[in-house]
Amino acid sequence: MLYVGVDVGGTKVLAGEVTRAGTVLRTARRQTPGRRVSIELVEDALTEAVMEVAGGRRIAGVGLAAAGFVDATGERVMFAPHLPWVGDKVRDRLSRRWAAPVALDNDANCAAVAESAYGAARGATSALVVTLGTGIGGAYVLGGEVVRGVQGMAGEFGHMRLVPDGRACECGLQGCWEQYCSGNALVRLARARLESEPTVLTQMCEGRPERLTGPMVTAAAEEGDLVARQAYASVGEWLGIGVGALTSALDPEVVVIGGGVSAAGDRLLAPARAVLERSVVGAGHRTPPRLVPARLGPEAGLVGAALLARAARWSGSARAALTAQGVVRPRPGAAAGDYRTGVRAPLRRRRGRGARGPW
Numbered sequence: 001m002l003y004v005g006v007d008v009g010g011t012k013v014l015a016g017e018v019t020r021a022g023t024v025l026r027t028a029r030r031q032t033p034g035r036r037v038s039i040e041l042v043e044d045a046l047t048e049a050v051m052e053v054a055g056g057r058r059i060a061g062v063g064l065a066a067a068g069f070v071d072a073t074g075e076r077v078m079f080a081p082h083l084p085w086v087g088d089k090v091r092d093r094l095s096r097r098w099a100a101p102v103a104l105d106n107d108a109n110c111a112a113v114a115e116s117a118y119g120a121a122r123g124a125t126s127a128l129v130v131t132l133g134t135g136i137g138g139a140y141v142l143g144g145e146v147v148r149g150v151q152g153m154a155g156e157f158g159h160m161r162l163v164p165d166g167r168a169c170e171c172g173l174q175g176c177w178e179q180y181c182s183g184n185a186l187v188r189l190a191r192a193r194l195e196s197e198p199t200v201l202t203q204m205c206e207g208r209p210e211r212l213t214g215p216m217v218t219a220a221a222e223e224g225d226l227v228a229r230q231a232y233a234s235v236g237e238w239l240g241i242g243v244g245a246l247t248s249a250l251d252p253e254v255v256v257i258g259g260g261v262s263a264a265g266d267r268l269l270a271p272a273r274a275v276l277e278r279s280v281v282g283a284g285h286r287t288p289p290r291l292v293p294a295r296l297g298p299e300a301g302l303v304g305a306a307l308l309a310r311a312a313r314w315s316g317s318a319r320a321a322l323t324a325q326g327v328v329r330p331r332p333g334a335a336a337g338d339y340r341t342g343v344r345a346p347l348r349r350r351r352g353r354g355a356r357g358p359w
């Protein structure tokens with residue numbers, strides 16, 4: 001049974017065949033055509049990537065991890081900053097085009113599902129997954145299922161307002177957590193000290209602050225550069241502040257930190273743990289959650305999407321179309337619109353067999 005997961009990001013589309021154990025067997029990559037192009041062009045790129053992975057084999061299901069807001073039923077992409085979809089019924093349209101069932105979810109949700117099933121949160125009853133990239137992505141996974149909220153918009157942790165009248169955020173609010181704790185924040189902190197203090201970062205960006213990138217700051221911190229290390233310490237402290245607030249609200253068993261910024265490991269996590277221990281409610285009388293790095297890396301989104309595709313039950317209209325095409329067998333007595341993306345049942349089966357992921 002061929003299941004394909006697809007990470008649909010702002011710059012690239014990454015598709016991969018994912019086994020039941022969460023192993024990625026073969027991948028295909030395409031550039032994302034962008035936001036100001038036709039939807040057809042983007043979906044052509046997705047189709048090319050999926051078909052390259054399939055290589056002519058029959059597809060049992062495709063999971064899409066989209067960098068955007070997905071409605072609570074997993075049917076539409078409501079809005080995506082870097083993609084042309086606006087309120088589009090992406091799931092059913094692509095399901096018909098590919099003659100295969102499609103599951104759709106937000107990319108951070110998919111990554112959280114993968115970390116819960118195969119990664120750092122494996123076996124945990126409740127897990128908070130925070131992804132530090134350009135901004136902050138995240139999800140709260142309870143009992144193996146992502147908590148999505150009424151409109152599917154839960155988990156936007158990065159836009160919790162931690163600083164009243166603080167830095168303006170792209171979302172339109174001010175003082176959002178991701179303005180202080182993200183790849184962008186890391187680069188901004190380092191950039192601000194570039195001209196006034198000696199740092200290897202000046203050489204790395206060839207004296208052009210606008211060329212400074214997150215990976216440069218990470219490399220400089222590894223070399224012992226003080227400016228880079230202090231930028232990491234600041235981002236780490238803000239990480240602890242935000243995770244402390246979320247812990248006070250949700251009391252998770254484990255907090256998984258992923259994304260490019262998390263490559264710095266304890267340089268980021270040690271200051272975060274110190275602040276978390278002090279800032280969580282009941283400090284001194286409770287055990288703070290484990291704060292651990294993610295284990296799945298950049299393929300987490302597509303692995304989680306493929307897992308959702310395995311777990312999904314299909315909407316009435318998609319199933320009817322696929323049944324008419326002979327792709328799926330009719331299911332007697334099925335109600336329309338009974339789509340679910342919960343992963344509880346497959347996880348139980350997987351644990352029962354003792355299968356392990358490759359990580």
Ligand SMILES: [Zn+2]
Pocket residue numbers: 158159169170171172173174176
């Ligand atoms: Zn914001």
